Amino acid sequence: MTSPPRPTLADVTRGRILYGGDYNPEQWPESVRREDVALMREAGVNLATVGVFSWARLEPRPGERDFGWLDRVLDLLHAGGIGVCLATPTASPPPWMGARHPETLPRDETGAVVWYGSRNHFCASSPVYRDHALRITADLADRYGDHPALRLWHVNNEYGTACWCDVTAAHFRRWLRDRYGSLDALNDAWGTAFWSQRYGDWEEIIPPRRAQYMVNPTQELDFRRFTSDALLECFTAERDALVERTPRIPVTTNFMPLFVGQNGWTWAEREDVVSVDLYPDPADPERDDGAAWGALVQDLTRSQARGPWLLMEQAAGPVNWRGVNHPRPEGLTRLWSLQAVARGADGICFFQWRQSRQGSEKFHSGMVSHAGPRGRTFRQVRQLGADLERLGALTGSPVTARAAVLHDWNAWWATLSAGRPSNLLTYERPLRAWHRALWESHLTCDFAHPESGLEDYALIAVPHLYLLTDAALDNLASYVRGGGTLVCGFFTGVVDTDDRVREGGVDARLREVLGIGTVHEWWPLDEGKVQPLASCGDDIAEGAVGTLWREDFETLPGTETVAAYRGGELGGRPAITRHPFGDGTAWYLSTLPDPAALRALLSRAAGEAGLRPPLPGLPTGVEAVRRGGRLFLLNHRREPATVPLPAPATDELTGRRHEHTITLGRHGAAVLREAPPA
C-alpha cells in the first residue's frame, strides 16, 4: 500500500502568484475586518495567513475552545475571494501553560527560566507542551479541514528555541543512545579522553551548560543536531496530525533565512511547501548588500524546495528589531519582490497585513501602515499586486542553475565551538562573500548538500566546509574525476562528522584532488589586516590582497600556483592553486581574496567550465536572471541603467517592446519575454 502523492505549491497557487500576508484580525474590532477585505481586494491580495499567534484566543483556558471568531474570519475572507493559509498557533503557548506547567518553559545555559510574556517560550522536549500542541492542531484540522478558503497549513512559526533544562537533558540522552548505540561509541566520538570527560553512565550526560572554560565541541555539535531534531519532531507530529485529517492540503513551516538553528536540508524534506521569511536591511549604504543577501536566501530556499517556493514574510516598510530601522526607499519593495519571483518564488507575502497598534511589533510595518490606506506604503502595495497579477504564467516554472555552492548545517554548527584558529572566521563570512561574487558575476547558482548528486553542475563552489563526511569527500573526488570544476576555499575538509581532525590536518582524499601536500600551519589574519597577493598569470589584478586567513602548505607536482603570497612570513608560498584531477579541475583558495579578485577567480573558473552571464555587458548593479522563458532585469542602484539587448524583447510588466536597449529607472525592473533566436 503506497501513500497518495502529497499536494504541492501548485495546489495553492492555481496559476496566480500568491500575494498577501499575515492577518491577525483578533487585534481589531470586527468592524475593521470588512475594510480589511475590501482593501485586500483593492491590492490584489489572494492569500491571508491566519492564526499564527491565536492560541490564547482559541483556548482561553486549558481545554476550552473558542472558534466562533475564527469561523467568521474565514467565512469573510472566503466571501472576498481570498484564500487562507491557516496556522497552528503553537509557537506561542498561552500564559496559562507556563503558569500551570512551568516545566514547559525553556531554561538557558545558566539554568535561568525563559519566561512567558514574549513568544517562542516552549521547551521542545516537553511532553506537556507537545500534548497540548497536538490537541489544538487536531481540533483546528477537524474544524477547518473542509473550509473552502483553506489552501495551506502553516505549522508553528520560525521554530528556533533551544533549551537546556532537565527534561531536555533526558531527551538528549535518548537521542544520543539512538545515534551512538553504546557509551563507548559516544566517548570515542566526543573524544572524552581529553580533559577527563569520559562518561561511565548515560545518566551523567547533560546538555552543554555554563562551564568554567571551553565545553567539549562534539557535545556542542551533537546538542545543535539534537535541538534541530527535537524541534523537527514537534513539526512532524503536527504535520502528521494535519496530513491524517486533510490529505489534500499541503503543509509548510516558515524558515528564518540562513538560520543556524534548523538543519534546513532535513527540514525541507518533511514539508510539502518550502517557505521563508526574508528581511534585508534597506539602509542606504548597504543597498546592494540587501539585494545580495536576498539573492542568497532565495537561491538557498529554491534549492531546499527543489523548485518554486513561497516568500512567507517580508516587510512592506521598516522592521522594528534592528538598532536603527530604516524604511524602504521608493521602489525597493517592488524590486526585491520581483527578485524573489525571478529566483523561484511563487508567492510574495508580508508580515503583516495591518500594522499593529499594540504589542512588541507595533513599529514593524504592515501592508496597511499606521498612515492607513492613503499612506505611501499601501500605494506601493497596490502597485506590486498589479505587477504580480501579470506574472501568473510563471508559477511552477523552474530556475536553472549550472553552478552550485555547497552548504551544510553540520559544517556550520561545528564552526561555532570555541577554540578554533580564528574567531573571525565565521561560517557565513566566506559563504556570503563567495555567493556575492557569483551573484555580481551574474552566475545564477543553486545551493547543494555536499553528499548530493552534483553531476548536473558545471561548477561547484565550496567557500568553507570545515566538516566534511567521508561520503561528501568521495562525492567531491568523484565529481572532479568525472570532469567537474571544483573551487574550494580554505579550512575545508578539516574534520570528520564527529569534529575529529583528519590526519594531516586536511583529509588526504581532498588534498589529492586539490594537489596539495603537507599543510604546515593555519595562519589567520587579524581583523582589518590584508596579505598582498602576487598573481602568477593575469587572473587577478595588481594590488589584489587576501583577507581573514592564510595557510602555509605544500603543493604537489602538477599543481599550478595561480597566485602566491607576497611579503611577510609566507612571502613566496602558494596562495591560490589549480590542479587538473581526472577529467576535471580543482582550485584551492587558501585565503579570502578581496571582492574583485574573488570575482575574477570565480569567473575564470566558471568560464573554463563553460558558464557565462545571461547577457553580455550588464552594467554594475543590474541583476539578470532567467526563469520560465523570461529574463528578469533588476536595477539595484539609485541611478538609471541602460542594458543592451541582443534581440528585441517585450516587458511583461508594461507590455512595451524594446529593440536594442532597455533603460531601467532607479530601482527599476523588467520581465522580458525574449524573441526566439533568429
Next chain:
Amino acid sequence: MTSPPRPTLADVTRGRILYGGDYNPEQWPESVRREDVALMREAGVNLATVGVFSWARLEPRPGERDFGWLDRVLDLLHAGGIGVCLATPTASPPPWMGARHPETLPRDETGAVVWYGSRNHFCASSPVYRDHALRITADLADRYGDHPALRLWHVNNEYGTACWCDVTAAHFRRWLRDRYGSLDALNDAWGTAFWSQRYGDWEEIIPPRRAQYMVNPTQELDFRRFTSDALLECFTAERDALVERTPRIPVTTNFMPLFVGQNGWTWAEREDVVSVDLYPDPADPERDDGAAWGALVQDLTRSQARGPWLLMEQAAGPVNWRGVNHPRPEGLTRLWSLQAVARGADGICFFQWRQSRQGSEKFHSGMVSHAGPRGRTFRQVRQLGADLERLGALTGSPVTARAAVLHDWNAWWATLSAGRPSNLLTYERPLRAWHRALWESHLTCDFAHPESGLEDYALIAVPHLYLLTDAALDNLASYVRGGGTLVCGFFTGVVDTDDRVREGGVDARLREVLGIGTVHEWWPLDEGKVQPLASCGDDIAEGAVGTLWREDFETLPGTETVAAYRGGELGGRPAITRHPFGDGTAWYLSTLPDPAALRALLSRAAGEAGLRPPLPGLPTGVEAVRRGGRLFLLNHRREPATVPLPAPATDELTGRRHEHTITLGRHGAAVLREAPPA
C-alpha cells in the same frame, strides 16, 4: 476636620542658606567628632545629615536598639549650633535581615538573588522589610522628635531598587487589579491579542522577566509604574509614621537627578521638601556639559518643588563611581553651588562631611578630604561657606521662568521598551539637547507636566513626548489656541497611556495643532549620520543639519515650511514647520537640528513669544539667571569674561559696585543687586 498645614523648607532654613553634608560619625572614634564640630563651625556648616546608613548600628540584632551613640552625636551637633537632618536608615538593611529573611532580598529579571554586602538590597514589596523599616522609623521619631537639633527628616536614600521576585509578582497583580478592575481591561490595555498573551487568570501575571524575545511593552510600562509606586508606598508609610509623631518637622527623600526609576511628579507631591543629589562630571572637555546638566537638574527639581529646594548631595571633589574620576578644577565647586542657588536652591550640601577611610566610597571625596583640614578641598569648602552666608536673604525667593519644557516619566518609561524605530532615540537625548539650547540662549525655563496648567508660560517646548494622554493633548491644543507658542519635537503624541499607537501614527488633535497631515514614515538616521537642511527663510544657517531622526509627512494648507530636507530620500520634503493655530503658533521639528540650528529656532520662537535673555550681549559660557531681585552671573569657562552691564550694580559676594562692565575670572561668579531702572 482639616489637617494642619505641613511645615516647609522655610522652617528648616530660617533665613540662612543651608550648608553641610552627610555626617557618618559611626565610622570614626568619638575623639574625631569634636574636631568635626569645630571644623564645621569654621566652614560655616549649619546642617548635618545623620544616620543614613546606620541601621545595623542602631539595631545590631533584630529588635534591639542602640541609640546611645546617636544621642551623643545629636547633642554634640546641637551644642555646636548645627542643625540635624535625621535619616531613617532603611536604604540599607543590616545583614541579619537578608540572612534571616532571604525573601526580603530582591531578585533580578533572571531570578538571581541580589545579595547584601553592598546597599539598597531590599524588595520594596516585602512585608517583612516594610515592617522592620516602619518599626525603626517609629522608634527614631519617638526618640528624637523633640531633640532641639532636629530640623528635617530624610527618609531612606535614593530609592531605586527594582525586584522581580514572587512576592513582587503578587504585589504587582494587586496593583494591576486596582488599575484595571478587570482582566478584560488589562488584556485590552496590554494588547495581549498579539503573540497569544491573553491572560485568563490574575494569577498568571508576572513581572517582565527574562524571555526569549521582546517582552510586551505595556507590561513593561506598567511594571515601571508599579515599581515607582511600590517604592513610593515605602516612602509614604515612613513619612506617615514621622508626620504622626513629629508634625512640625518637614520630610524629604533625596532624589537622584533625572532618575528614571521614580515618577518625580508624583513623588514630589508627597514630600514637604524636595531635595536632589547632583554629581556633574568635572572632566575637562565636558566642562560646559557639567554646567548644562546641572542647570537641567536644578530647573527640574525647582519645578518639582514649585519653589525653593535643597541640594542634598554633591561632591566637594571627585566621585568614585565613574570610569575615571576627575577632581574639580579650582573654583568649580563654588561656581556650581552658586548656580544651584541661582536656580532656586535654599541649601547646598555634600556627600559627605569627612571622607571615609574604609568601604566602597573611600575614594569619593568629602568636605574634609584624606588630605585633612590643610588640604585644598577644605580650603574651598570654607570659602564657599563664607559666600553662602552672604546670600541668606535669598532664601524662600522664587525663580521666575516664562518658558517650560514638558516632561513626563510615563513617556520616558514607554520609550524604554525594545522594538521602536531607532534605539538611538533615547528619551534623554532630545530633552538634554533642547534644554541645553535654551540654557545657552539664556532663556530660563521650568519643567512642567503635560497635563498641568501652562497658561503662565509664553513658550512651551516639547522635545520628545512619545506618550501623551488625552488630557495632555487637549491641554496642549487649548494652550496654543489660547495664544501660546508651542515648539514640538518629533515622534511625539504617538501612543496613548497604554502605549497604543494613535490612529494615523500621531494623535489627530496634535496633528491639527501642528498643521500636519498624513505621517508616512519615521525615517531615523544612523549614529554619526547627518541630514542637510535647507532653510526656507533665514532662520537657520547655511550648512545646518538634522541628526538622529527624520520623518516623511504631509503639511496641511496654512502650514509654513521653515526648513526642508536637502538631498537623499527625503530631499525637498518638509523638515521644520510653523503653523498658526487659534491665537497661537505651533512649531514642529521632525529632526534634531545641530546645536546652533536648534538654538536659532528656539530663539526665534521665543522671540516671537516675547522672551529674551536677562542681559543683552552675554559672552559665550556666561550664564545669567535672575532670582529674588539678584542677577547671578556665572562664568563656566577657564578664560575670564567681561559682561556689559546696562546699569551699575553691586556684587553681594564682594560688596563691590560695578559701573559699566563686570569681569568674571576663570569660573568666577557674581550676584548683582541691580540698581532700580533710572
Next chain:
Amino acid sequence: MTSPPRPTLADVTRGRILYGGDYNPEQWPESVRREDVALMREAGVNLATVGVFSWARLEPRPGERDFGWLDRVLDLLHAGGIGVCLATPTASPPPWMGARHPETLPRDETGAVVWYGSRNHFCASSPVYRDHALRITADLADRYGDHPALRLWHVNNEYGTACWCDVTAAHFRRWLRDRYGSLDALNDAWGTAFWSQRYGDWEEIIPPRRAQYMVNPTQELDFRRFTSDALLECFTAERDALVERTPRIPVTTNFMPLFVGQNGWTWAEREDVVSVDLYPDPADPERDDGAAWGALVQDLTRSQARGPWLLMEQAAGPVNWRGVNHPRPEGLTRLWSLQAVARGADGICFFQWRQSRQGSEKFHSGMVSHAGPRGRTFRQVRQLGADLERLGALTGSPVTARAAVLHDWNAWWATLSAGRPSNLLTYERPLRAWHRALWESHLTCDFAHPESGLEDYALIAVPHLYLLTDAALDNLASYVRGGGTLVCGFFTGVVDTDDRVREGGVDARLREVLGIGTVHEWWPLDEGKVQPLASCGDDIAEGAVGTLWREDFETLPGTETVAAYRGGELGGRPAITRHPFGDGTAWYLSTLPDPAALRALLSRAAGEAGLRPPLPGLPTGVEAVRRGGRLFLLNHRREPATVPLPAPATDELTGRRHEHTITLGRHGAAVLREAPPA
C-alpha cells in the same frame, strides 16, 4: 626530630636541561605510542608529563581503578630513556562526580552552577571533592612511587577556580574566624560601619555575591585571599600525601603566568620545584611585547623559585584560546626557549607532545603537529632539542640581579575592587611598563616581596603598590636609610592590610622617605590623554609626557623636583621628585612617563646606584643576560643585528669563536663563553 631535606629541581635535571611536554597517550591507540617514543628520542626529549587529565580513565566509576594502561605508558617511556613527570589528575573530576555529587560543582557570583563538560569544575571547599582527590592521589603514589621513570610530581593543573556556593561560604567563615578571632575585629577591618554592613553573627557572612551596587572591598579582598588559600589547601593536602609516600620525588604544580588567583609567594614556598606555563602572543606587531612579557614572567618565576625553575608549558606553534591565534614565525620558539634558559629555566616543556585530534584544544599546537613529523613544527622541535643538549652545564646555576621590582598579590587584589579613582589604573599596567623599561635598558631584575630582605639590591623599583603593610613600609624606609635607591610609583602606600586608607592619603612613613607633604588630589588621566612634563634638568627629553595618572601634592624642603607638570590644572606642580633620605635616595614618579622617559629615569637612578648593562652599545631589540658564566644574546627583531664584543668569546651553540663582534640573524641567539679579562 627534623624532616630530611626535600629533593629539588637538581634531582630532576641530573645535569641536563629538561626537554619535553605533556603527554596524553590515552587519546591515541597504543600503536601510536611506539612512534611517540621514537620521535621523542629523535627530538632529544627527556621528560614527559603524564596523567594531567586522566582521572576519568583511571577511575571510570567511583572507587574503581584502571592503572594497566598507565603502567604500560610508564614502562614504555622508561624503556625509551624518558623520565616521567607524573600528574595527579585532580584538575578535572570525572562526570560521575558532578552527576552524583552536584555539591562538588562550583557556583558563580550569581548562584549559577558551573557544570562539568569542560575542566576545572570543582569547588575547592568541597569535602567530597577533596576526599576523592586525596584517594586517587594516594593510590597513584602507592602504585608508581617506585617506578624508575618517575622524576617529578605534578599536582593538579593551573589551580584557579573560584566558587561562591554555600559550602564555600561556610569555609570562608571558618577562614575569617581564624584570621580575625572576633566579629568586632572583622567589622573593624571591613569597615562595616559604612552602609550598615555590621555583622552580628558569623553565620551572616557570605562570599561577595551579586549585589545591587559596589560590594565591600575588604570583603572582596579577603575572599580573594581565602580563595587562594582554599586552593592551596587542596595542593598541600595532595603534596603531603605524596611526600609521605615518595619522600625523594620533588613536587610541583604549574602556575599560570602572573596569575591573579594564587598568592604566588606563599604557594612557591610550599613547592619543591617552581614551574610555570607561558604563552606569549607571537602576533607580528607585538613581537617585542611577547619577549618583554616572557622576560617578566621568567624573572618572577625565578624569584619565586629563588633559583632555577621549570618552564612546564609553552606552545610549539599557535594556541587556540585567543581571538586570532597566530603561529610562531620561524625561529621564535628557539629564541623564546633560550630566553627562558638565560633567565633561569632548567627545563623547557610544551603543552603538548602530540596535537589532539579531538576535544577543545585540537587547534592548540603540539610538538608533533597535525602535519606530523614532516611538518615545520617538528623540524623546529628537533633543532631546539639539539641546542638545549649543548647547555646542560648551565643547570643549577643562578642568575644574579642587582635590581628588584616589588610585587605583592595582596596589593594586586586590593586594586580589583570597584570605586577607585580610575579603572584604567590596573595593577599590571605600571608593573609591565616599568619592567619593560628595565628590560629594554638591559638591567636584569628580580621580583621581591615588599617585606623581604632587600639589602642585596642596589635598586628597588615599586611601580605601584596601592596596599603596603606596616612591615613593608618599615622595610622600605630602612632600605633607603641604609643607602639603597628606591624608585617609587604613584598611588603607592595608600591603604593598609585591610584596605583602610592611611592618614593623609599616603602613609606618613613613606611620605617622609619620599620627601612629600600633603597629597591634595589624585588626578587621573582619561584613556589616550597625555600630560606634558617639563624636565628641571636634562633627565628626560623635550616632549616627554605623563600618562594614566597625575597627582597634586606638596614637596618637603630638600626634595628635588626632577620634572614638573606643564600646562593644565597642574601646570608648574611637581611630577617627579628625588629625595636624599638617610644614606640613600628615594624617587617619586606621580605619573606614568612615556616609555622613553621612563627608561631615562630608571637608567639615571640605576646609574647613580652603580648598575649598568652587561655590554655597552647593545642594539635595540637585542637582549643580553648573564647566567652561569655565559652571556646570552637574543635578537628579538626580524632584522639581523651586530653586537660589539669587548673581548673574544665562543658561542656554545655553534662552537664558533667571535673576535670583535657577533652578528645575530633574524631571531638569532648566541650563548657566549667569555674569555677571562686580559
